[in-house]
Amino acid sequence: MIRVTRLNNQPFVVNCELIKFIEETPDTVLTLITGEKIVVSESMDEIIERVIEYGRRLRAFRRE
Secondary structure, three states: OEEEEEOOOOEEEEOHHHEEEEEEOOOEEEEEOOOOEEEEOOOHHHHHHHHHHHHHHHHHHHHO
16 A cells, blocks of 8 residues: 545555556546546656555565
């Protein structure tokens, strides 16, 4: 799960394993594998970094 922010400044978490596409149109839109679209205030690069960090945390946890 990664923390993101809606355009109305409401934070929430999304299961990043459900993200199918990330687009900047110019707002950042997450399209989930369910077809749901979520507009967030973070940039595409910020979302990618959070997804990468999420994966790192998972792999580190599994090694311990």
